[in-house]
Amino acid sequence: MRTLLVAAAVLAAATAQGQTLNGPESAEVHARTGRVFVSNKNAGQILVRATDGTLSVFTDDPTSPYGIELLGGVLYVLDSGFVRGYDIDTAARVLNQSITGASFLNGITSNGVNKLYVTDFSAK
Secondary structure (H helix, E strand, O other): OHHHHHHHHHHHHHHHHOOOOOOEEEEEEOOOOOOEEEEEHHHOEEEEEOOOOOEEEEEOOOOOEEEEEEEOOEEEEEEOOEEEEEEOOOOOEEEEEEOOOOOOEEEEEEOOOOOEEEEEOOOO
């Protein structure tokens, strides 16, 4: 019985810890909700940190997420040669744009209204 209780306690502690950062690359704060989105590149995930500090998986759709940018209710993610967009309330993919000639998309920003700007680390 004691072994069962110890095993349950270990399992509960591991579960309570939840998600962990594994190669965080970029972060964006959502002003309305206070949530922080983090590209967790080595795990192929976007994590979200709630205001209480807990981490959870927002999406595990991208394979190698680097730069991220919030604009107009969409989280834009650079993933290899693609710009992918995810609705911030549902995590549904709303954009899957291949960038011709892209080698290593890394930096992304916006004008805050309606334009994204993307940089390619390798192809310049």
